Amino acid sequence: MKVELRADTVELSGYVNAVERKSELLPKAKGRDAPGDFREVIKQGAFADSLRRNPKVDFKLNHSRVLPDSIELEEDNIGLYACAQVTDEEIISLARAGKLKGWSFGMNPIESSYKQASDGTYERDISKLDMFEVSILTHRPAYPATSVELRDGRVIEYRASEITPEELDQINQYTLNDMKAEDLFTFSVILCDNEIDRDGERFSVSALEKLSELYVGKTGIFDHDPKGSNQSARIYDCSVVTDVSRTTAAGEPLTQLRAKAYMARTSSNADLITEISAGIKKEVSVSCSVSRISCSICGTDHRSRPCEHVKGKYYDGKRCHFILDEPTDAYEWSFVAVPAQKGAGVTKICSESEQEEKDKAIIAAKSREIEILKMKGRKNYESESTY
């Protein structure tokens, strides 16, 4: 799901569901005619056909409240594409908080068939369906929504959006073997922003833009435990999102660095996936180096020489803070369950000359400080599932 914040609206767009692609393994649920666990394929044209017959589709939040805004829906060669300009205040504030996790749709399958696959599971083809609802979700289930309910005497089913083929291509740039959507779990995190932190420092917007390039492909670990090599995630996409309706203490529009990450679904990290989905794993720490730390009052680079200004003090009504700029590297990012683990994950830097050594020691200390801050200052750090 793509979220674009404007002053008084938010634009949401993205694929609600793909066609002609196998879903993750869905459990046989009560009330459904499935002979066993199955993977599902929605056939090309099924959404277009439903929209022709019934263009009126409810647009809801979490399958409950009907939103006042309209949603444009269209089936293209990838799947069902949605786009909405939302003015609803609750949705705007959820979007600002990074809490919109994805799409889901409700349908009544009209023509579907099952056949058994070689591994004993089933495959279900849906060639005709009635879609009556598209929802925005503030949570994403660990597995795609498979809830089934009886409404007005008919069985209806819900599906949450999965990984799109484009995302799969992005992810497979980083994998040894091509991964399938059903083997992957994706989520997104807010890594950092341009707000002044409790240490009186902030990233510049250009630093966030540079970090958005540097963080793509970077590995994240959990609880700073590098030994669980399969318990790691990797960032496959980053974006810098500006919210013009929110102003930082420095008077700039709030700008966040958001990242999308994937991890393999394995039996050993099933608990982690559940924790991320449930929002229990939320705090993220980042570790990076910057080559410029400048005073907001006089612009002096504190890495070369300090100026007379003191962080937190006011000069002509302006509060002095330091601006972290010109990032040179992004080392890692980590989920931290217990923010008290202060010194964890500090990055070592090798260097050539003594002066460089000295410089880099400062940067290393800074990156450590940043990391500690990000673990403590959790107001902007929260996990969210993608889409």
Ligand SMILES: [Zn+2]
């Ligand atoms: Zn200064």
